[in-house]
Amino acid sequence: MSTEQEPTTPQDELSQVPSTQQPEAEDHAAALDELQDRWRRALADLDNLRKRHAKELERERAAERARTAAAWLPILDNLDLALAHAGSDPSAVLEGVKAVRDQAVDVMRRLGYPRYEETGVPFDPTRHEVVVAADDPDAEPNTVVQVVRPGYGEGENQLRPAAVMVSKRQE
Amino acid sequence: MSTEQEPTTPQDELSQVPSTQQPEAEDHAAALDELQDRWRRALADLDNLRKRHAKELERERAAERARTAAAWLPILDNLDLALAHAGSDPSAVLEGVKAVRDQAVDVMRRLGYPRYEETGVPFDPTRHEVVVAADDPDAEPNTVVQVVRPGYGEGENQLRPAAVMVSKRQE
Numbered sequence: 001m002s003t004e005q006e007p008t009t010p011q012d013e014l015s016q017v018p019s020t021q022q023p024e025a026e027d028h029a030a031a032l033d034e035l036q037d038r039w040r041r042a043l044a045d046l047d048n049l050r051k052r053h054a055k056e057l058e059r060e061r062a063a064e065r066a067r068t069a070a071a072w073l074p075i076l077d078n079l080d081l082a083l084a085h086a087g088s089d090p091s092a093v094l095e096g097v098k099a100v101r102d103q104a105v106d107v108m109r110r111l112g113y114p115r116y117e118e119t120g121v122p123f124d125p126t127r128h129e130v131v132v133a134a135d136d137p138d139a140e141p142n143t144v145v146q147v148v149r150p151g152y153g154e155g156e157n158q159l160r161p162a163a164v165m166v167s168k169r170q171e
Numbered sequence: 172m173s174t175e176q177e178p179t180t181p182q183d184e185l186s187q188v189p190s191t192q193q194p195e196a197e198d199h200a201a202a203l204d205e206l207q208d209r210w211r212r213a214l215a216d217l218d219n220l221r222k223r224h225a226k227e228l229e230r231e232r233a234a235e236r237a238r239t240a241a242a243w244l245p246i247l248d249n250l251d252l253a254l255a256h257a258g259s260d261p262s263a264v265l266e267g268v269k270a271v272r273d274q275a276v277d278v279m280r281r282l283g284y285p286r287y288e289e290t291g292v293p294f295d296p297t298r299h300e301v302v303v304a305a306d307d308p309d310a311e312p313n314t315v316v317q318v319v320r321p322g323y324g325e326g327e328n329q330l331r332p333a334a335v336m337v338s339k340r341q342e
Contacts, residue, residue: 025199028196028199028203029199031203032199032203032206035203035206035210036206038210039209039213042214043213045217046216046217046220049217049220049221049224050220053227056228057227057228057231060231060232060235061231061232062327064231064236064239065235065238065282065283066284066324066328067236068235068236068239068240069239069279069282069284069323069330070330070331072243072275072278073323073330073331076272076275076276076279076323077320079271079272079275080272080321082268083265083268083269083272086265086268093264093268094254094264097250097254097257097268101247104247104250105247107243108240108243108247111236111240113237113240149248150251152240152247153237157233159240159244160241160244
């Protein structure tokens, strides 16, 4: 019983099944045997497909994990480089680390999780998590006045909301 | 036609199928109809399983990507923190960056890709990529004398081999 063979559609195969109107009992028995065989094969295909899917799922998960982790290799390499050159010039290290941070933000963006840290925008409960409500007479009420921790990704692809300070609503 | 219903095993259902030895043509026709119905249902299940699996695969890929990327959020946060405190004390920045690098190496390890950068070990083509063969009279021949770039992960989970300098084989 081949498991690789694609089953044909019901329409295709049914047209080849001997008619149920045939008068001879022998023909009926043969038709029944053939149908039983096809049905058994379909159930076996179903079973094999399930097993194959479970394996495929595991393989794809591992591949996605490897792809995502590999995107961070340059960050690690550049942290190593920044530290290797640390002895010579501390301010150069600082520049190097800034560049690595920007590169890491870009890795997140390319993976589908852009960073957001805007202030002055209206509070949005789907993107912002309020850590403190601030009394700020100069700010519009219910507005992000400071981002304590940036957010990454949006909607279904949100890794985390931005942690923000929001101006109080006017009483 | 329900797609959620688990099909019973061929053994179960075949035992309920009227015997092919029944003499009456009517009974045969009924048995044939029932078998056709079961077979059609199995093919429909097969089709639905395929569609469901394609969706599941996409969902699981996205979930794995999010899980893996989220492991890097603390690294980004700590790079931000190191830079935020940069003005005060350059040597403190250096300590902070070292800690971030070690943390990043640990993220890789937890994701299943431990770092390796040993020297003095025999050259292993599955873990090492030779960037240069060195004349080193003090070293055992065919030994890793320097790691130019660490490797991450091993075997099936290898992200990349270590780039190394290897002492030449003795002539």
